[in-house]
Amino acid sequence: MEIQIDIDGKAPLFAQVIAQIKKAVSEGELSAGDPLPSIRQLASDLEINNKTVAKAYNLLERDNIIQTKGYRGTYVHPSAIENCTADLNAWVIAELGKSINAFRDADVTDSEIRIAFTDVMNRHSSNGQSSSEPNSSGQNTA
Amino acid sequence: MEIQIDIDGKAPLFAQVIAQIKKAVSEGELSAGDPLPSIRQLASDLEINNKTVAKAYNLLERDNIIQTKGYRGTYVHPSAIENCTADLNAWVIAELGKSINAFRDADVTDSEIRIAFTDVMNRHSSNGQSSSEPNSSGQNTA
């Protein structure tokens, strides 16, 4: 394993870890079933926090690049190579790009788009209320 | 014109101005062609900044609720009533909501969605670069 981490880099540490492991899988340095260093192990090797490595591992497992087997450690997923190229992120970017382009074509302000976005994100799965109704208990009048 | 502004309210001042004018149009207090107070005028009446009113007026004009005629002042748009109900914001929220629900169903992290979003927003119309490629001038190795 040759994981390179640039602490001063602009990319988040957990993202670098993910990219490095994906790269190792793509280039064949890591094959299906190969064991990965434990979270604590890799964290101390890279001199970063456990939680940072744990975050990277969690995302990698979600994408079926690796497989955690509890107390038995973490291993490269059987179909890691295929899932390695499947970029979930690219799909999200493409989808959002389409919507945002449509918004901008309709002269929607970037600021408005951002506000609407955080609006949607913050009503996790429950209810929803619009954000443009001022609650008149007014003071100044014209 | 009876515009109520709640300075201590949670809703942004410019949004309150917009809502109030829309309300006035909807309720018939303002009809097509009616003159609106000048930016400076309304600002001083409400004791808020010129730019705040200007912002509200700009958005209202974009939505064809009002019409600015340069030095001749600002007037209610001929088809203000119809455009008053058309909520551009609601459309944006609905569209984003559909996409975001799909992302979440695919187990995409909220954090990842947010990152992808700002990613897309920041490449205004020019180029685009992905945000997951660490620039190895690395320091720590494992």
Place this chain on the structure above:
DNA sequence: TATTGTACCCCTACTTCATAGGGTACATTT
């Protein structure tokens, strides 16, 4: 007992953004 991944709690720092304001200036037209 040691190690595995995992799940909590607390905390910090940094960045980005929206909002709001202050001020000055401009061309245009009355």
Place this chain on the structure above:
DNA sequence: AAATGTACCCTATGAAGTAGGGGTACAATA
């Protein structure tokens, strides 16, 4: 000269999100 909308400079505040760290604890297993 006065008023119109508009554009530009500057500031400050607050909220939200992200990254990272420290610590402690758990069940399961060797």
